[in-house]
Amino acid sequence: MKNISSSFFDPIQQTRYIGSENYRKVEHYLEALQALTKLYDLSFYIVDYYKKSFHYVSPNPLFLSGYSQEEVMNLGYDFYPLCVPSDDLELLLLLNKTGFNFFYNLPVSRREKATISYDFRLKHKGNQSVIMINHKLSPLILTDDGNIWMAICLVTLSTRKEPGDVHIIMQDDKTRYNLNIEEKVFEQVKIKKLTNREKEILRYIAIGISTNAIAKKLGISDSTVKNHKTKILKKLNASTSAEAVFFASKQNLI
Structure with missing residues (x-):
């Protein structure tokens, strides 16, 4: 064997x-x-x-x-x-x-x-x-x-x-x-386009802004920000926010 x-x-x-x-x-x-x-x-x-x-x-x-x-x-x-x-x-x-x-x-x-x-x-x-x-x-x-x-x-x-x-x-x-x-x-993997709002949120994530702070800046709820984050990770095939930021920056998506 x-x-x-x-x-x-x-x-x-x-x-x-x-x-x-x-x-x-x-x-x-x-x-x-x-x-x-x-x-x-x-x-x-x-x-x-x-x-x-x-x-x-x-x-x-x-x-x-x-x-x-x-x-x-x-x-x-x-x-x-x-x-x-x-x-x-x-x-x-x-x-x-x-x-x-x-x-x-x-x-x-x-x-x-x-x-x-x-x-x-x-x-x-x-x-x-x-x-x-x-x-x-x-x-x-x-x-x-x-x-x-x-x-x-x-x-x-x-x-x-x-x-x-x-x-x-x-x-x-x-x-x-x-x-x-x-x-x-x-x-x-085919890259899916990010919406303008998703790009905006990802830019805030990239500079270390918290979910709550992002929500206040954009005038939306914490849960809405979290939903956007989930969609971003799925579109970029990323497992973490850091990975999403890294990938998006390399692909000039943000």
């Missing part, structure tokens, strides 16, 4: 030989990332697709799920069948396959610009309690021929109730692609 963990590497195109000299060349880069861990207490890890392992795992306990930093390093992708519920694991395998199909269809010059984001659950080793996390994966180092060598994965708590919200953001132009699970393909 095939190991589930190895299935994560099936979509990866064969990489040319990467020797110890290549690893020494990038070690200073990776050391800088590790230093950031100590400074900001980030939860992240680095995947080595050539060795099919974790190159580094930060000591932040969020991703570790009750295991030690060393244990997760040694487990590598065997960590996932242990700590991810079966339904979520199926989702991860699907988005992994479709995500790399998307990646390899990009021009080599744009492959480093793609970041995939998704939410899934993690089970704690000891008490089996479950948390929902957001997981963002970005290519960190590509080989000379444009294949993925290393990727950085940033882990944060998610506010969503269900796993999913799988999407890719191209960092050069902020184009968003959502995963169509039935068709097993990423589809570009």
Whole structure:
């Protein structure tokens, strides 16, 4: 029976030989990332697709799920069948396959610009309690021929109730692609126009004005402002107001 963990590497195109000299060349880069861990207490890890392992795992306990930093390093992708519920694991395998199909269809010059984001659950080793996390994966180092060598994965708590919200953001132009699970393909999101009132409210949000203060400025109720916020998030496919402001500013919508 095939190991589930190895299935994560099936979509990866064969990489040319990467020797110890290549690893020494990038070690200073990776050391800088590790230093950031100590400074900001980030939860992240680095995947080595050539060795099919974790190159580094930060000591932040969020991703570790009750295991030690060393244990997760040694487990590598065997960590996932242990700590991810079966339904979520199926989702991860699907988005992994479709995500790399998307990646390899990009021009080599744009492959480093793609970041995939998704939410899934993690089970704690000891008490089996479950948390929902957001997981963002970005290519960190590509080989000379444009294949993925290393990727950085940033882990944060998610506010969503269900796993999913799988999407890719191209960092050069902020184009968003959502995963169509039935068709097993990423589809570009068409931007819906904001009304003048929605733009006005989003500009106030961007400078940190509260819902109550916005309502007073515009002479409307708090609930009306909240309704506008909900519509804005839906139109921009954003999960938070900060994300909506960021996306709208990059797309020159406000």
